[in-house]
Ligand SMILES: Nc1ncnc2c1ncn2[C@@H]1O[C@H](COP(=O)(O)OP(=O)(O)OP(=O)(O)O)[C@@H](O)[C@H]1O
């Protein structure tokens with residue numbers, strides 16, 4: 001499979017007066033098309049920092065990041081925004097839906113940024129809301145939706161530009177176990193359809209849905225293992 005992400009010796013540190021806090025230390029990571037990766041590790045170990053770098057919301061202090069074989073550091077602001085919008089879909093623990101927009105409008109947002117004409121936007125947003133089984137909630141505001149429904153709207157929004165990668169930082173963190181498992185079923189389906197997914201979670205039961213588990217400790221990848229495929233009867 002095609003290599004999507006390649007991180008070479010990625011470091012990220014923060015300066016605090018004359019102290020330097022090294023959050024990521026020489027991270028080397030490759031992710032191929034079609035993978036489903038779970039990133040685990042203690043609080044403060046650098047998981048979100050890594051996700052933000054992969055999602056191009058943050059830049060490393062040193063090291064190289066190649067997305068589809070293009071070095072991200074070589075992209076200008078405009079190109080960066082375009083790649084971020086079209087190649088990567090984000091899902092967060094806290095959903096981050098716009099509260100004054102209904103479900104359909106929230107899903108449409110990335111298409112507005114991408115400059116897709118209104119009629120096509122509407123059609124695509126409807127299609128993706130249907131994919132997450134929320135057609136009957138199209139005109140509800142986020143405050144009128146359950147946690148699981150909100151996360152499904154956020155997933156539809158992440159998918160609507162047909163990105164190659166879905167980045168999900170604790171997508172089930174704010175949900176009860178049952179709802180969390182439903183969201184995971186949806187992510188598993190999307191992965192079967194070919195989406196590459198990288199997800200952060202604290203819960204081993206949630207990480208078990210992924211095909212590959214990575215553990216980060218203190219800014220270093222301490223383990224990286226691929227699960228043996230289970231036979232499906
Ligand atoms: N903007 C910042 N300035 C200074 N330090 C930061 C900044 N952002 C993160 N850090 C520090 O970097 C470390 C890693 O943070 P990060 O958010 O990546 O952890 P995490 O593994 O996602 O933790 P959690 O499981 O709690 O979400 C923490 O010690 C945090 O305090």
Ligand SMILES: [Mg+2]
Nearest residue numbers: 047048049169
């Ligand atoms: Mg985090």
